[in-house]
Amino acid sequence: MTSVNLANDLKELLNGSNINTQLSVPQLVEAATSRGEAVLTREGAVKAETGKYTGRSPKDKYMVEEAISKDKIDWGSVNRPISSEIFENLYAKVLNHLKEKDALYVFKGFAGADPESRLAIQTINEYAWHNLFAHQLFIRPTAEELKAHEAEFTVVYAPTFHADPAVDGTDSETFIIVSMEKKIILIGGTEYAGEMKKSIFSIMNYILPEKGILPMHCSANVGKNDDVALFFGLSGTGKTTLSADEDRKLIGDDEHGWSDNGVFNIEGGCYAKTINLSRENEPQIFDAIRFGSVLENVVVDEDTRIPDYDDGSLTENTRAAYPIDAIDNIVIPSVAGHPKTIVFLTADAFGVLPPISKLTKEQAMYHFLSGYTSKLAGTERGVTSPEATFSTCFGSPFLPLHATVYAEMLGDKIDEHGADVYLVNTGWTGGVYGVGSRMKLSYTRTMVRAAIRGDLNGVEMEHESVFGLNMPKEIPDVPTEVLNPRNAWADKESYDQKAQELAKKFKDNFEKFGTVDAGISQKGGPTHN
Numbered sequence: 001m002t003s004v005n006l007a008n009d010l011k012e013l014l015n016g017s018n019i020n021t022q023l024s025v026p027q028l029v030e031a032a033t034s035r036g037e038a039v040l041t042r043e044g045a046v047k048a049e050t051g052k053y054t055g056r057s058p059k060d061k062y063m064v065e066e067a068i069s070k071d072k073i074d075w076g077s078v079n080r081p082i083s084s085e086i087f088e089n090l091y092a093k094v095l096n097h098l099k100e101k102d103a104l105y106v107f108k109g110f111a112g113a114d115p116e117s118r119l120a121i122q123t124i125n126e127y128a129w130h131n132l133f134a135h136q137l138f139i140r141p142t143a144e145e146l147k148a149h150e151a152e153f154t155v156v157y158a159p160t161f162h163a164d165p166a167v168d169g170t171d172s173e174t175f176i177i178v179s180m181e182k183k184i185i186l187i188g189g190t191e192y193a194g195e196m197k198k199s200i201f202s203i204m205n206y207i208l209p210e211k212g213i214l215p216m217h218c219s220a221n222v223g224k225n226d227d228v229a230l231f232f233g234l235s236g237t238g239k240t241t242l243s244a245d246e247d248r249k250l251i252g253d254d255e256h257g258w259s260d261n262g263v264f265n266i267e268g269g270c271y272a273k274t275i276n277l278s279r280e281n282e283p284q285i286f287d288a289i290r291f292g293s294v295l296e297n298v299v300v301d302e303d304t305r306i307p308d309y310d311d312g313s314l315t316e317n318t319r320a321a322y323p324i325d326a327i328d329n330i331v332i333p334s335v336a337g338h339p340k341t342i343v344f345l346t347a348d349a350f351g352v353l354p355p356i357s358k359l360t361k362e363q364a365m366y367h368f369l370s371g372y373t374s375k376l377a378g379t380e381r382g383v384t385s386p387e388a389t390f391s392t393c394f395g396s397p398f399l400p401l402h403a404t405v406y407a408e409m410l411g412d413k414i415d416e417h418g419a420d421v422y423l424v425n426t427g428w429t430g431g432v433y434g435v436g437s438r439m440k441l442s443y444t445r446t447m448v449r450a451a452i453r454g455d456l457n458g459v460e461m462e463h464e465s466v467f468g469l470n471m472p473k474e475i476p477d478v479p480t481e482v483l484n485p486r487n488a489w490a491d492k493e494s495y496d497q498k499a500q501e502l503a504k505k506f507k508d509n510f511e512k513f514g515t516v517d518a519g520i521s522q523k524g525g526p527t528h529n
Contacts, residue, residue, distance in 0.1 A: 022108060037128060048296060053174065068181045072400075097158055109134070111204055117259060121154070127159060136323045137271060153183045155185045185203070198397070201266065209406070213257045217394050219252060221245060228251070230342045233345030240253045263339060264334060288326035297315050340454075349428055351428035354425060358420065359423055362520050369520070374427060420454075450475050459473070464486075
C-alpha cells in the first residue's frame with residue numbers, strides 16, 4: 001500500500017460519522033462511564049483498569065527503518081527496527097478495525113509549552129477514557145489555536161486490535177510503532193494509556209536536539225527569585241514528590257525541554273504514581289485527583305467509591321493523570337528561565353551513596369549517562385534482593401538518539417549557565433535494604449532546599465573515596481552522622497564491601513557507551529578521582 005493511500009485512509013477515518021472531536025471533560029467522563037469503560041470515584045475521578053498490561057511494553061516498541069531517520073537512530077534493544085512493509089500492513093488493518101467502531105474520539109493539542117518549538121499532535125482513540133487521558137496529559141489548545149491546528153504527528157490507538165505475530169511480524173499481540181516518515185504512532189493490543197504519553201516524549205527526544213534543545217525526563221520548579229531547579233530520577237526516587245514544594249511553583253512533573261530561552265514543560269498535565277498516596281505526605285497530588293482526573297488500576301470500593309491507594313493488588317504501578325492546573329502552585333504558561341540547580345535523584349538500596357553530594361561537570365555527565373537507582377526485592381517477579389538498575393539519562397526507553405548526544409548537550413548547558421549539580425540519595429542509610437532504613441523525607445527536603453537556596457556553596461566538604469564524591473560536613477537540621485553514609489553503618493567493613501560492589505556495577509554499566517570523552521570516564525566515575 002502506498003503512502004498516498006495510507007494518508008487518504010487516515011483522512012477517511014477522521015471524516016467518519018463515528019468521530020467525536022475535541023469533546024469536553026464532562027462529555028468524555030459521560031462517554032467513558034456510560035460505555036462501561038470506567039467508573040466514577042467519590043471525588044469524580046474516572047477509574048479504569050488496563051487488564052493484562054499495567055505498564056509500558058518496551059519489548060513491543062519499534063521504530064520503522066526509514067531513510068529519513070535510520071542513520072540517526074541508536075538502534076538496539078530500546079530502538080528496535082521494523083520494516084515499512086510490516087508497519088503499513090498493520091496500519092491498514094488498524095484503520096479498518098477502527099472504522100467499524102460505533103464511536104472514536106479525537107483530541108487535538110500540543111507537546112511543548114514554548115510556542116517556538118511545540119509539536120502539534122492529535123490522538124485517535126477507541127476508548128473515551130484514553131481520550132480523556134490525552135486531554136489531561138497534553139497541552140490543550142485555545143479556541144483560536146484549535147482553528148489553525150494541523151497535526152504534525154498522529155497517535156492511532158486501538159487497544160482491542162491484537163496483532164497475530166505469525167502474520168503481522170510482531171513479537172506479540174501488542175505493538176507500539178513509530179514512523180518518523182509517516183509521522184504516525186501506531187498502538188495496539190494494550191490498554192495502558194501511558195504508552196501515548198511516552199511515545200510522544202520519544203518523538204520530542206528525536207526532534208528537539210535538531211533544534212538545539214535538550215529534552216529531559218525530569219520535573220522542574222521555580223522559586224520567587226526565578227531560580228529554576230530540575231529534578232531527574234527514575235520511578236520511586238521521589239522526583240514528583242520533591243518537585244511539589246509549597247514554597248516553589250511547579251513548571252512540570254516529568255518532561256521538559258531546555259532551550260536558549262530557558263526551560264519549558266512538554267506536557268499539560270501530570271502522571272503521578274499513587275501507590276501509598278496520602279494527603280499527609282503528598283497533599284498537592286492527593287488534592288489534584290478530582291472530577292475529570294483519570295485513575296489507572298487503583299482499587300476503588302464498589303459502594304463508597306473511595307480509592308484505596310495502599311492496595312497494590314492490581315499493580316504497584318497505580319497512576320493518576322490530571323491537568324497541571326489541578327495544582328494551585330504552578331507556573332502558567334509552563335515556561336521559566338535557565339536552571340540554577342540540577343538534582344539527580346537515586347534510591348540506593350545498597351545504602352552506600354551519600355544523601356547529598358555536589359558534582360563536578362564531569363561527574364554530572366557520568367551520573368547522567370548512568371542514571372542509577374535500585375530495584376527492590378518484591379517489586380518484580382524474581383527480584384529477591386536489591387538490584388542495581390541503570391537507565392541512561394534517567395530515561396533510556398525514550399531516547400531515539402545515542403545517549404552521548406544528550407549528555408554532551410547537558411554538559412554544554414551546565415557550562416553556559418553555571419548550574420550547580422547535586423546527587424541525592426533518597427534510598428537507604430545505615431545498611432542495605434532490609435537492614436538499614438529509608439532516608440527520611442524531611443531530611444531529603446531540607447538538603448534539597450539548602451542546595452537550591454545556594455546554602456551549600458562554599459561549605460566545608462568531605463571527600464568520599466570510592467565514588468569520588470564531595471559531601472557537605474554540616475547541613476542545619478540534618479544529623480551529621482547521616483551525611484557520610486559510612487558513618488551511618490555499624491559494620492564499616494560491610495559498608496566498604498557494598499560500596500565496592502556498587503562501584504563495579506557502575507563501571508561495568510559504563511562500558512556499554514564505548515568511547516566516551518576521557519574527562520567523563522576518567523574524572524566522573526568511581527575510583528577515578
